[in-house]
Amino acid sequence: MITCEGLVKIYKTDEIEVVALQGLNIQIDTGELMAIIGNSGSGKSTLLNILGGLDRPSAGQVKVGDWDLLKITDKQLVEYKRSTVGFIWQNNARNLISYLSALENVEMPMMLSGNYDRAYAKQLLEWVGLGNRMHNRLQELSGGEQQRVAIAISLANRPRLLLADEPTGSVDTKTADMILSIFQRLNQELGVTIVIVTHDMSVAGKVGRVVAIRDGMTSSEFIARHPAVGATDGHWPTGIAQAHEEFVVLDRAGRLQVPKEYLTALGINGKATMEFDGEKIMIKAPNPNQTLK
Numbered sequence: 001m002i003t004c005e006g007l008v009k010i011y012k013t014d015e016i017e018v019v020a021l022q023g024l025n026i027q028i029d030t031g032e033l034m035a036i037i038g039n040s041g042s043g044k045s046t047l048l049n050i051l052g053g054l055d056r057p058s059a060g061q062v063k064v065g066d067w068d069l070l071k072i073t074d075k076q077l078v079e080y081k082r083s084t085v086g087f088i089w090q091n092n093a094r095n096l097i098s099y100l101s102a103l104e105n106v107e108m109p110m111m112l113s114g115n116y117d118r119a120y121a122k123q124l125l126e127w128v129g130l131g132n133r134m135h136n137r138l139q140e141l142s143g144g145e146q147q148r149v150a151i152a153i154s155l156a157n158r159p160r161l162l163l164a165d166e167p168t169g170s171v172d173t174k175t176a177d178m179i180l181s182i183f184q185r186l187n188q189e190l191g192v193t194i195v196i197v198t199h200d201m202s203v204a205g206k207v208g209r210v211v212a213i214r215d216g217m218t219s220s221e222f223i224a225r226h227p228a229v230g231a232t233d234g235h236w237p238t239g240i241a242q243a244h245e246e247f248v249v250l251d252r253a254g255r256l257q258v259p260k261e262y263l264t265a266l267g268i269n270g271k272a273t274m275e276f277d278g279e280k281i282m283i284k285a286p287n288p289n290q291t292l293k
């Protein structure tokens with residue numbers, strides 16, 4: 001469903017240029033429930049904003065279904081955002097209108113897009129476990145309940161792709177678990193492709209695949225060994241290691257990212273030696289006794 005190849009995003013502010021994505025590659029299949037994990041500033045939100053049509057890429061390839069987000073016109077982008085993609089943010093205030101009821105909030109995007117469907121709006125609120133609170137005003141709901149309303153809203157226009165930026169960032173563990181269960185159900189029952197961006201390692205154990213981003217590039221990938229097994233201890237890498245197998249990501253040119261800790265531990269800086277013994281490849285610090293002549 002999603003293909004990014006050599007994706008680049010450069011932010012230009014006055015004289016400073018920030019390269020937020022530097023040739024990122026990622027492939028996400030239709031029907032996946034996956035997470036993108038990375039430290040602050042690694043480029044996660046930038047990627048999500050590009051996939052959501054909120055920001056434009058600088059270069060590279062980015063396709064979502066039939067849409068080419070590099071070449072898309074502004075008019076097509078409006079249509080893309082309305083028809084294909086739903087968004088959930090950590091701070092749900094920007095999705096919600098506090099003086100309207102939960103139901104009215106879900107109906108609002110339906111009205112704006114001309115697809116008003118009260119029965120579906122109610123069904124969505126049932127799905128997120130708010131069947132008995134749908135007539136309450138938003139301001140009468142807790143933060144966790146509001147976040148669940150935001151999930152219902154994001155699905156109002158029946159998007160095929162749901163993008164969630166730190167959806168569990170401002171809720172307690174119990175609510176976070178509930179939100180992730182809702183995602184699992186929506187993914188299984190509606191077949192919505194769901195991409196979650198987070199630095200919350202406990203999310204990792206509850207999705208099929210985790211892609212780690214470092215410095216604006218995909219670095220490694222964790223695939224669930226058994227989709228039903230979820231790490232609940234929230235620890236990285238132990239929790240994810242139990243449920244997932246780790247792979248390093250290689251781009252088409254054969255480039256990979258070696259974790260900084262490994263390089264530091266081996267004192268590798270700038271140059272390394274590489275050996276292939278027929279089965280494995282070994283990267284070592286250059287031998288200081290071997291000087292180039």
Ligand SMILES: Nc1ncnc2c1ncn2[C@@H]1O[C@H](COP(=O)(O)OP(=O)(O)OP(=O)(O)O)[C@@H](O)[C@H]1O
Nearest residue numbers: 011013018020038039040041042043044045046047
């Ligand atoms: N609008 C912008 N203008 C300039 N630089 C930006 C802008 N948005 C993001 N950046 C920079 O791009 C880099 C990647 O930012 P991004 O928000 O994508 O990271 P992130 O992984 O989502 O971080 P966090 O977890 O803290 O949200 C950072 O260095 C950030 O400062």
